[in-house]
Amino acid sequence: MILRASRLPAAALIGAAVLTLTACDGSSPEKQAAAAPAGEAKEQPAASPTPETAAPAAAPPAATPAAGAPDLAAYVGKYPFDKVDSVAFDDHPLVKAGIATTVKDARIRKAIIDTPGPAAPIELIDGKVASWACQQHKCGEHQWMVLVDPKTGATDVCYMNDPEMVDDARWFLANGKEEKRDGDCAAKKG
Structure with missing residues (x-):
């Protein structure tokens, strides 16, 4: 995979992600298996309200650790x-x-x-276990954490998919709120 530095925001990817992006073609059998639909019912995309028009929602109940599932810290x-x-992070019941x-938006x-x-x-x-990933060949504009x-x-999710606004991400928070924040979804060190 070839990345052009000009497509990625400065300091957008943590050091490990840069190494991963340059060494990974994104087609590992494990990732393909993890990305396969799990037989869930197909949902119709719903229009999501903008942060300005959305009423603050009550905080959703926190998930409880799944019996028999590995501790998330082990990942x-x-x-x-x-x-x-035998459980991938993406398949862990808590995740x-x-x-x-x-994330209320089905799409x-x-x-x-x-x-x-x-x-x-x-x-x-x-104190939170964080997983960052992106779409192959579009990491600068389509990524999530x-x-x-x-x-x-309790789960917070950052999602970015906008080729014209690569420094603006949507955050879905465990307290039920949604925010737009400057920057992408990659963790910043420093």
């Missing part, structure tokens, strides 16, 4: 498609429940779950 340093006790609870939920592409190693950010509190399952 730190691994890729989202790597398995711990799936967190995304389903937090965005489907893109996060089903779009194959490069990913960075999972890391711990402010899922941050899950391993104790409560």
Whole structure:
């Protein structure tokens, strides 16, 4: 895969993501298997309100740790498609429940779950287990990050898919709110 530096915002990708993007063609069998639909019912895309018109929603109930599922902290340093006790991060019950609870837009939920592409190693950010990934050949404009509190399952999701506004991301927060924030979804170190 060839990336042109001019397509990526400055400091957009954490060091590991840059290495992943240059070394990964995004077509690993594990990632393709993780990205395959899991037999979920097909939902019709819904129009989502803009942050300015959306009424603040009540905080959704926090997910509880799944019995028998691996501790999310065990994924730190691994890729989202790597398995711990036969379960990939993307397939972990807390991660799936967190995304389903937090991201109300079915189209965005489907893109996060089903779009194959490069990913960075999972890391711990402010006590949350964070997974970053992007669409192959469009990482600068189509990327997402899922941050899950391993104790409560509370999940925040950053999603960006706008080729003309590469420095503007949508954040779906565990408290039920949605925000637009400057920057992309890659974690910033420093």
